[in-house]
Amino acid sequence: MSRGFACGTHPLPDLASPKPGETAMSTTGKQLFTTLDADGTLIVAIEEVSFPDPTGNQVLVKMEASPINPSDLAILAGAADLENASYAPGKFVATVPEPYNTGSKARHGLKLPAGNEGAGTVVAAGDSGSAKALIGQRIACVPGNAYSQYCIADAASCLPLGDHSAEAGASAFVNPMTALAFVENAKMDGQDAILHTVGASNLGQMLTRICNEDGIGLINIVRKESQADLLAKLGSTHVVNSSSDDFMGQLRSAIEDTGAFYGFDPIGGGRSVDHAFQAMEQVAVSRMAEYSRYGSNQPKRMFIYGRLDTGMTMLSPSYGFGWTLSGWLLFPFLQAAGSGTVARMRKRVLDNLTTTFASHYKKRVNLDEMLTKEAVTDYSSMKTGEKYLVTPWS
Amino acid sequence: MSRGFACGTHPLPDLASPKPGETAMSTTGKQLFTTLDADGTLIVAIEEVSFPDPTGNQVLVKMEASPINPSDLAILAGAADLENASYAPGKFVATVPEPYNTGSKARHGLKLPAGNEGAGTVVAAGDSGSAKALIGQRIACVPGNAYSQYCIADAASCLPLGDHSAEAGASAFVNPMTALAFVENAKMDGQDAILHTVGASNLGQMLTRICNEDGIGLINIVRKESQADLLAKLGSTHVVNSSSDDFMGQLRSAIEDTGAFYGFDPIGGGRSVDHAFQAMEQVAVSRMAEYSRYGSNQPKRMFIYGRLDTGMTMLSPSYGFGWTLSGWLLFPFLQAAGSGTVARMRKRVLDNLTTTFASHYKKRVNLDEMLTKEAVTDYSSMKTGEKYLVTPWS
Numbered sequence: 148m149s150r151g152f153a154c155g156t157h158p159l160p161d162l163a164s165p166k167p168g169e170t171a172m173s174t175t176g177k178q179l180f181t182t183l184d185a186d187g188t189l190i191v192a193i194e195e196v197s198f199p200d201p202t203g204n205q206v207l208v209k210m211e212a213s214p215i216n217p218s219d220l221a222i223l224a225g226a227a228d229l230e231n232a233s234y235a236p237g238k239f240v241a242t243v244p245e246p247y248n249t250g251s252k253a254r255h256g257l258k259l260p261a262g263n264e265g266a267g268t269v270v271a272a273g274d275s276g277s278a279k280a281l282i283g284q285r286i287a288c289v290p291g292n293a294y295s296q297y298c299i300a301d302a303a304s305c306l307p308l309g310d311h312s313a314e315a316g317a318s319a320f321v322n323p324m325t326a327l328a329f330v331e332n333a334k335m336d337g338q339d340a341i342l343h344t345v346g347a348s349n350l351g352q353m354l355t356r357i358c359n360e361d362g363i364g365l366i367n368i369v370r371k372e373s374q375a376d377l378l379a380k381l382g383s384t385h386v387v388n389s390s391s392d393d394f395m396g397q398l399r400s401a402i403e404d405t406g407a408f409y410g411f412d413p414i415g416g417g418r419s420v421d422h423a424f425q426a427m428e429q430v431a432v433s434r435m436a437e438y439s440r441y442g443s444n445q446p447k448r449m450f451i452y453g454r455l456d457t458g459m460t461m462l463s464p465s466y467g468f469g470w471t472l473s474g475w476l477l478f479p480f481l482q483a484a485g486s487g488t489v490a491r492m493r494k495r496v497l498d499n500l501t502t503t504f505a506s507h508y509k510k511r512v513n514l515d516e517m518l519t520k521e522a523v524t525d526y527s528s529m530k531t532g533e534k535y536l537v538t539p540w541s
Numbered sequence: 542m543s544r545g546f547a548c549g550t551h552p553l554p555d556l557a558s559p560k561p562g563e564t565a566m567s568t569t570g571k572q573l574f575t576t577l578d579a580d581g582t583l584i585v586a587i588e589e590v591s592f593p594d595p596t597g598n599q600v601l602v603k604m605e606a607s608p609i610n611p612s613d614l615a616i617l618a619g620a621a622d623l624e625n626a627s628y629a630p631g632k633f634v635a636t637v638p639e640p641y642n643t644g645s646k647a648r649h650g651l652k653l654p655a656g657n658e659g660a661g662t663v664v665a666a667g668d669s670g671s672a673k674a675l676i677g678q679r680i681a682c683v684p685g686n687a688y689s690q691y692c693i694a695d696a697a698s699c700l701p702l703g704d705h706s707a708e709a710g711a712s713a714f715v716n717p718m719t720a721l722a723f724v725e726n727a728k729m730d731g732q733d734a735i736l737h738t739v740g741a742s743n744l745g746q747m748l749t750r751i752c753n754e755d756g757i758g759l760i761n762i763v764r765k766e767s768q769a770d771l772l773a774k775l776g777s778t779h780v781v782n783s784s785s786d787d788f789m790g791q792l793r794s795a796i797e798d799t800g801a802f803y804g805f806d807p808i809g810g811g812r813s814v815d816h817a818f819q820a821m822e823q824v825a826v827s828r829m830a831e832y833s834r835y836g837s838n839q840p841k842r843m844f845i846y847g848r849l850d851t852g853m854t855m856l857s858p859s860y861g862f863g864w865t866l867s868g869w870l871l872f873p874f875l876q877a878a879g880s881g882t883v884a885r886m887r888k889r890v891l892d893n894l895t896t897t898f899a900s901h902y903k904k905r906v907n908l909d910e911m912l913t914k915e916a917v918t919d920y921s922s923m924k925t926g927e928k929y930l931v932t933p934w935s
Contacts, residue, residue: 222834251858253834408600415858439614441870452862460856464809465644465846468868476862478837 174198174207175272176259176296181222185255187248189227192238193514198297203273205299208279211267211313214292214506215517215526215535216321217348217453218414223294225251225260226457227523236514239523247457262293262537266308266316270297278302285311287319294514296539308494311500315538318349318506321477323496325452326353326504329411330363331488331509336448340364342402342410343421345455346386347374347531349506355381356503364405368398368419375530391423396411400427409448411475416456420472421447421463428466442467450475453503455529508536567688568592568601568665570690571908572931575616579649581642583621587908588632590636592691597667599693600675605707607687609657609911609920609929610715610899611742611790611847617655617688618853619645619904623918631909633917641851656687656931660702660710662906664691672696679705681713689909692935700887705894712743712900715871717890718844720747720898722874723805724757725882730842734758736796736804738813740780741768741847741925743900750897751835770927787791792820803842805869810850814843814866815857822860836861844869849923902930 176198183192192444201207201244225243232241243251266287272278286305290298308316333505335339341358343351358365359382365386367373376387385401402408408427412419424447431445447470451460470485481489496504509532512522517537526535544839570592575585595601609617619637623650626635637645660681669865681698684692702710727735735752737745740761752759753776761772770779779795781788798800806814818841825839841864845854858865875883890898903926906916911931920929 158805249687253826254834255831259832259834432647438653440653441920442647444873454858460858462854462856464851468846468867469869469873471865471867473865479838479863505769 155359156348163382172413173200175296177290179223179296179517180258180513181261181263182258183225183243183248183251185252186245187245189225189241189377190238190245191223191241193518198299201271201273201278202300204275204278205273206269206278206286206302206304206305206357207271207388208286208288208290208298208300208305209265209270210265210293210295210298210539211285212267212317212501213262213539214318214321214381214508214538215537216263216318217455217529218321220527220529221265221454222254222259224523224527229520229527232520232523234518234520234523237518239518239520255315260292261366262295264289264293264318264320265293265298265537266313266319267298267366267506268313269305270455272333275302281305281307284308285313285316287316289320293535293541294517296514307498307528308497308500313502314508314536315505318534319322319496319504322350322353323504324481324492325477326350326357327492328477328484328496329354330357330361331484331492332475332480333409334362335484338409338448340366340369340405340407340409342366342422342449343408344410344412344414345369345384346378347371348413349532349534350413352378352381353504356533359383360503364407366398366401366410377531384434395422395426395429399430400420408445411450411452413453413510414456415454415460416458417452418461418463419456420451421461423449424466424470424472424473425463428470442469444469446471449473452476471507506533506534508532511538511541513537513541514539567594568691568772572686572689572691573649573656573908573911574652575655576650576652577619577637577642577645581633581637581639583619583637584897585617585633585635586727587912591800591849592693592815595665595667595672595693597670598672598695598696599667599701600663600672600696601665602661602680602682602692602694602699603664604659604661604689604692604933605679606661606711607656607931607933608715608902609931610657611658611923612715612736614849614921614923615656616648616653618921619916623914625916625919626917628914628917629913633742633911633912633914641895645793654686654689657685657690658683658712658925659687659694659931660713661706662707666696666917669696673881675699675701678702679707679710681710682858683714685802688911688931688933690908692794699837700891702891702894707900708893708902708930712928713890713894713898716744716747716900717898718875719871720744721886721889722750722871722878723748724751725878725886726844726874727757727803729878730803732842733801734760734801734805736760736762736801736817736843738762738806738817740772740777741765742807743926743928744807746772746775747880747898749777753777758801760795760799760801760804771925778843787818789820789823791883792816793824796824798822802839805844805846806847807847808850808853809845810852812855812857813850814845814856817843818866819857819859820866827843833861836863837912838863840865843867895914899925900928903927905930905932906933906935908918908933 226242226247227241269281285308288300290300387397427447431443452475621635621637663675679702682694684694781791821841827836846869902927
């Protein structure tokens with residue numbers, strides 16, 4: 148599997164980058180920027196910048212903690228050759244090889260912020276009442292430039308954390324809302340069981356807890372026995388190890404047991420989805436009374452929500468025509484689900500922030516430390532249970 | 542592109558095969574059967590069989606003409622080595638190579654009929670009024686065993702042909718209803734333009750006429766200049782030749798012009814769908830004001846309705862997460878569309894059988910002649926405009 152990234156989020160307005168001509172710049176601080184040039188040179192560096200005063204429904208957040216999620220890595224390090232990059236304090240310069248560089252053509256020459264989510268304290272607010280009400284409160288937010296000492300965020304999207312620490316709230320959005328959204332999406336589509344192809348991820352562990360709480364069947368695919376053990380301890384009843392000789396047989400049994408003809412995949416490239424569709428169809432065909440050259444009538448549905456493998460997605464012609472595969476992103480789902488559902492999901496996250504939705508971190512780094520070779524190569528390997536937390540003032 | 546097959550149809554009940562223990566067998570005639578053994582031996586042979594008397598809503602049809610469609614070839618010849626097969630009068634025996642033989646495991650040992658559709662005259666009927674009303678009439682039907690001198694068909698699915706010849710009505714179902722269904726499906730999904738990846742096929746020509754009549758935008762992809770000329774003569778305004786050096790550029794222009802972010806593909810394997818999604822996304826991205834690492838918000842939708850290429854479907858990670866790819870079959874679509882829509886579609890086919898929905902045939906063969914090496918290798922190559930018609934009494 149080539150190194151890639153997982154997503155679950157969506158473009159966010161770049162509110163906190165100072166814009167030319169803006170006045171009243173009263174706050175300065177460090178922020179991370181990443182630029183990919185047309186020749187494949189990737190420059191990631193910390194800069195001292197000015198932040199505008201918040202207006203209207205905006206708040207200015209002094210950021211305290213922000214996770215490095217797989218979904219952040221695409222923009223942060225992409226497919227760059229990190230081993231042979233040149234590292235200096237607060238900066239690294241790497242080369243993005245082909246075909247990835249050409250594939251990133253749309254961002255050539257753009258100076259982009261990074262960091263989807265984080266938590267901090269609101270230090271200033273625009274004129275609106277809901278913005279002003281947040282002053283002094285610790286909140287979780289999704290500013291899109293969270294690797295920064297300050298961010299501008301929309302008050303409506305801020306989640307007040309009450310007595311929770313910034314570290315407890317730093318990952319309150321991407322993984323919790325994505326895991327919850329999988330279950331919401333399944334329920335909307337009339338499904339009572341889900342297949343998840345990377346079961347032991349931080350998100351996968353949350354999904355396991357949610358499915359247990361909600362009585363939704365769940366098949367977790369893992370690559371190692373240690374991951375299977377971890378999920379079994381969380382109460383996962385159907386864990387299938389893809390390294391096992393009888394992987395497909397075990398997957399079929401799990402589908403037979405749970406009825407999961409519906410699943411989510413953050414790998415994208417290779418045959419992860421293909422194997423899921425194959426096993427689903429084999430279970431469906433085994434239940435058919437008569438042969439059909441067109442395969443079973445059982446609808447099979449998979450969603451790709453990430454690209455841990457940036458290779459080609461490969462689908463074999465072995466499961467008829469009763470299948471649908473889609474890309475999946477959190478924000479379009481939340482928009483379609485509507486504000487009532489989103490409010491209910493957010494409340495559930497907040498009520499269970501240190502239990503169902505707890506995230507654990509291997510290491511804390513400040514903005515300069517996150518750009519050392521040791522750190523970059525470590526968090527880019529995306530090992531299970533080895534998430535980094537950026538604490539920009541430490 | 543490896544030799545494969547295109548589909549647009551669906552499992553049909555095997556009504557006409559005599560079942561053990563059935564009595565009142567009054568009619569005998571020739572029928573084609575195909576059997577694939579576990580070792581990969583494919584036997585296709587004409588047999589003399591007895592047909593049961595029709596009961597209830599069934600009719601017995603004396604078949605006069607039946608086309609060999611790409612969707613028939615999977616069961617008829619599959620991926621068999623036809624060049625090195627042994628041919629005898631009314632029979633051939635071929636080997637199906639791996640991995641196709643293992644992929645066809647579900648049919649191993651089964652003796653199957655073939656031929657989705659055809660036309661003939663109703664010679665007997667069951668007790669129901671609608672069945673009896675068809676006696677003596679020439680009808681089109683979809684019996685699933687149309688390569689036969691007689692078939693049992695359900696009266697409800699028969700299309701009375703009036704004064705039309707059997708040859709005019711032989712292909713009244715699969716291609717006409719599939720082409721119409723593409724347009725119906727697009728309209729249901731709020732689309733006013735369609736991309737079709739094999740524009741010059743018999744189905745593609747019908748689709749071109751339908752889209753012109755209905756004011757639906759259509760992009761036809763072809764492989765040869767002669768096919769482009771053929772479609773231009775039919776009034777197709779956006780024909781793109783995939784053999785052209787600037788294929789992708791031309792495809793982007795056509796998408797830009799028509800707004801076709803929605804398409805149908807009978808190839809399945811390889812990168813046919815991938816190229817469509819890429820071009821769609823490139824058009825969408827060119828319209829975006831700001832870069833997004835997650836791609837455009839433009840929904841992109843493709844349907845695979847056949848497997849002319851039985852290789853892997855390959856999808857590159859180059860068009861974000863706003864895409865959906867599904868398998869597509871005619872019968873599930875018709876079921877979902879409902880009887881009112883289906884009746885309207887059938888009437889349109891009948892009213893325009895010799896114009897919009899006309900099929901042309903290269904050659905007429907009887908049941909024995911269709912199993913000669915010359916015939917089998919010729920119709921299996923599925924060349925544009927070279928369709929065969931089986932006339933079982935000639």
